[in-house]
Amino acid sequence: MAVDASLGGRTFPPTAPYDVTDQAVTAFAAATGTPYHRGDPAPATFPIVVAFGAMQALMVDPDVGIELHHVVHGQQKFVHERPVVVGDRLTATLTVSGLRQIAGTDIIATSSAITDGDGALVCTAEATLVHRAGA
Amino acid sequence: MADLTPATYPVTRADLVAYAEASGDHNPIHQDPEVARSVGLPDVIAHGMFTLALVARYVDEQLGEPGRISELGAKFTKPVVVPVGGTEIRVEGTWRDDRKIALRVTCGGDTVLGNPVAVLRG
Numbered sequence: 110m111a112v113d114a115s116l117g118g119r120t121f122p123p124t125a126p127y128d129v130t131d132q133a134v135t136a137f138a139a140a141t142g143t144p145y146h147r148g149d150p151a152p153a154t155f156p157i158v159v160a161f162g163a164m165q166a167l168m169v170d171p172d173v174g175i176e177l178h179h180v181v182h183g184q185q186k187f188v189h190e191r192p193v194v195v196g197d198r199l200t201a202t203l204t205v206s207g208l209r210q211i212a213g214t215d216i217i218a219t220s221s222a223i224t225d226g227d228g229a230l231v232c233t234a235e236a237t238l239v240h241r242a243g244a
Numbered sequence: 245m246a247d248l249t250p251a252t253y254p255v256t257r258a259d260l261v262a263y264a265e266a267s268g269d270h271n272p273i274h275q276d277p278e279v280a281r282s283v284g285l286p287d288v289i290a291h292g293m294f295t296l297a298l299v300a301r302y303v304d305e306q307l308g309e310p311g312r313i314s315e316l317g318a319k320f321t322k323p324v325v326v327p328v329g330g331t332e333i334r335v336e337g338t339w340r341d342d343r344k345i346a347l348r349v350t351c352g353g354d355t356v357l358g359n360p361v362a363v364l365r366g
Contacts, residue, residue, distance in 0.1 A: 136262070140266045141263065154300050158266075
């Protein structure tokens, strides 16, 4: 089943605030061998932790009609206004920026605005999700 | 423009378990060979975001300084299969201008990311 064509342009509610801890950044950096010392900015892809939460909310929304096992991460881009640092309180607000449906495949372009506790934009995480609808 | 020094990073299943814990992406195709095979993959594959994180690591290491990346993106064009004995991902970069690095990311000689690019803060 293809996703609902009205999904394009839809903005989802913000994710619950996520507090960036030294422990979380250390674990993220260690998993990929990235050099990190207390006080350093977080690795450039760390905001995926927050963006992923927003993407999961999209994928499990029963009104959207995505079958989780048929989703592939097609593309990802981060645009940083500033590096993420320990102590940030981050929230992601996901918008479906584009939807193309080609021969049973949904190509869902998303853009998650990641903001800090003051509401200032820290990072924009753009993800393209490829959904091959099951028979 | 000049080339950066290539780097090769070993990737093990234990790394994928650690990355799943750290990132919150617990999709079993990155950990369980049976689930991976059930969706048509030859074996467990790395998270695309794991590979992209290695690209960020590479840029940080080459610059000798974290936090300089202002933009980073790529297409996930080919899965990185991680057998029991692990695999290796090779990253090489080329300066396009004084702020932009084009990368080439391969596993076993195959390109796994499409058009990976890092842009640095001005």
